[in-house]
Amino acid sequence: METILIVDDEKNYLVVLEALLGAEGYEIVTARDAKMAVSIIREADLDLVITDMKMPGMSGMELLETCKKIKPEIPVIMMTAFGTIEMAVEAMKKHAYDYIQKPFENEKLKLTVKKAMENHRLVKENRLLVEALSDRFRYGNMVGKSKPMAKVYDLIDKVSGSKASVLITGPSGTGKELIAKAIHYQGPRKKRPLISINCGALTETLLASELFGHEKGAFTGAVAMKKGRFELADGGTIFLDEVGEMPPALQVKLLRVLQEMELERVGGTRTIKVDVRVLSASNRNIKEDVAKGIFREDLYYRLNVIHIDAPSLQERTDDIPLLVKHFIEKFQDGDSKKKIELRPEVWKALYAHPWPGNVRELENVIERAMVLYTGGVITLDDLPKTLVDTETQFDVERFVPSHIPLPKAMEEIEERLVRRALAQSKNVQTHAAKNLGITKSLIQHKMKKYNITL
Ligand SMILES: Nc1ncnc2c1ncn2[C@@H]1O[C@H](COP(=O)(O)OP(=O)(O)OP(=O)(O)O)[C@@H](O)[C@H]1O
Ligand SMILES: [Mg+2]
Known part of the structure; x- marks a missing residue:
């Protein structure tokens, strides 16, 4: 559902507009002054702002400028009763989408709003497409030819076309997020959003509101309605990172969303239907957490319809040369595609290191070496001491x-x-x-x- 913020100091206009556009199927949020509107623009996920030009305090023109600064992609329609053409022209110069004069004809207003929405949708879809292309998260972007990686690619191919939930496990830095992206961008949902959320990084209240959204006034600080990530991911994919950290109360809620594909925003009663593909990742052993009673078994089975295990770097040392080449190219300055060599003892150190931080650690090591090396050769001096120590000191x-x-x-x-x-x-x-x-x-x-x- 698309959301419109209407700003006017005259209550009558708010009521009329809310009824008129609400009947068109839009979700309406209102504000009586521009300051309130700014905090809503910051907080909520809006598709359109309609604002009066002349208001006490901050004017509509200033609101337009502020909105273009914080969320430039939201179209803004200006309304004015006192409008001179000059004012409207100025608003258009400041990237207002359009303007309408009060009193307005209902049909004309509806048409202007419809056009603005269509335009906004195009801009949004185009942006998603461009992001998808520039990210190039086909697994072509994942490096590795070893057997364990071939198994991963094979699974990605098999699951990307379906809507089945996938749980990706594996130690830190093994590329779980890359796998999730590959699944999304290879599947039929690739033109729709891939929305990620780290379930381990937020408090329970915040996480609930991020996942499911909240209604205005649901809790202190909830100044405006906010759509949750599940709603934002509608038609696309949600990636629940660190899903093992999900607090028990939210596990129940999540289970319901997965089963019914519907939810209520925090503090709300309206049921919202969603169509979302769920990918999740964890570097802890969720199965053990199930046995310990920390993680719900029914949720575990829902998330783990397909399981992909990301191999540690130690299980695929064969891929080290390819990864090194990949990261050298990544961190090489702009055009200089000079060949860079690694001394034999550097290769030895790279093979001998246990890589507790996996590919991420290797990436960091190469990034560092690319800053330090001189004369086209990477030597032991360019590696962090810990790596050189594994090679020379015998434990x-x-x-x-x-x-x-x-x-x-x-x-x-x-x-x-x-x-x-x-x-x-x-x-x-x-x-x-x-x-x-x-x-x-x-x-x-x-x-x-x-x-x-x-
Ligand atoms: N197969 C790969 N090819 C190229 N780069 C990779 C590969 N695997 C991982 N990387 C890179 O390593 C880094 C870590 O990957 P990612 O964030 O996907 O790991 P993760 O498993 O999600 O880690 P964590 O559990 O810490 O969240 C990223 O910069 C990613 O681009
Ligand atoms: Mg990750």
Whole structure:
């Protein structure tokens, strides 16, 4: 439903306009003065403002200017009883959509409003389209050719065409949000909005009002009606990030929206129908939370119709070179597409690092290196110390159980290093041997000793 804000100091006009345009199926919000109107413009999601020109205090012209500053995309129609043509011309120069003279003919007003709405819709849709194109969130934008990633792409392909709920899990920085975007922008809803909300970042009251919206006066500070994200996502997709953090009271409400596809705004009684595809993500184990009774089981099954697990970077070290190349290009200055090399010891450090922050951490490391490097080569000096340390310092506690005899411990370590070198060189023995600084025949001897088969 499209919403119109009507501003006039004369109550009669407000009543007449509200009745006239309300009957056309618009949702009407009114304000008696421009100051009130400004706070509504800030708060509410409006599709049109109709304002009187002459009002005590802030004038309609000033309101027009303010509105264009805070929400330039909302069309504004000016009304004037005292209108001289000059005033109207000035308003048009300040990007008013149109003006009407009081007293107005009902039909003419309705037509002007209808046209403004159509125009606004076009502008909005065009913007969504442009955003979709410029973001290019086809999974073509996701980098990685490893097996675990191929599995992810396959699932994205399978689910993007349907309306089924998808729960995306995986550790922090593994690209869960990218997966959600890929699903949305590859599916039939791509021209409609993808609306995200982080369920872990807000208090319960705020989260409820963000998700479901609120009516004017629903709580202190609710100066105007506000549409919730579910309403904004109508026809499109909502992405519930950190869904595992959702407080229990809201879990119940959310479940109802998912089941019935309808909701009431906070403080409201009117039932609003929505058509929304739900994607959610979590880096905590929601299944465990269900077992502990922190997360509702019925909601979990609703969200988790399809499950996509984003692999950690450690599970797909094969993708490190591709990702590095991708991020180098991303952070390379404008036109300079010079080739940049990484020293072999830098590659080694990148492979050896456990990457607790996953792709995001790798991205940050490359961004930093792109600032520091000189002469077309990235060296160990350009990496953060933590990365260099994993390579040079040997963490005995992590590698070897305590209380075992030294020769046995040395063998433990040797076996692990050989296995790691082989994995990192994709089982090419000559490379693994070279990285370990030994001959090929020696690595084969060790492999036999430790029963390592390829
Ligand atoms: N496969 C990928 N290819 C290219 N860039 C990626 C890939 N995966 C993640 N990234 C980049 O890594 C960063 C983190 O990704 P994203 O925000 O999607 O992770 P997340 O799983 O949602 O993390 P969190 O749980 O912390 O919210 C982003 O800048 C994203 O562009
Ligand atoms: Mg995220």
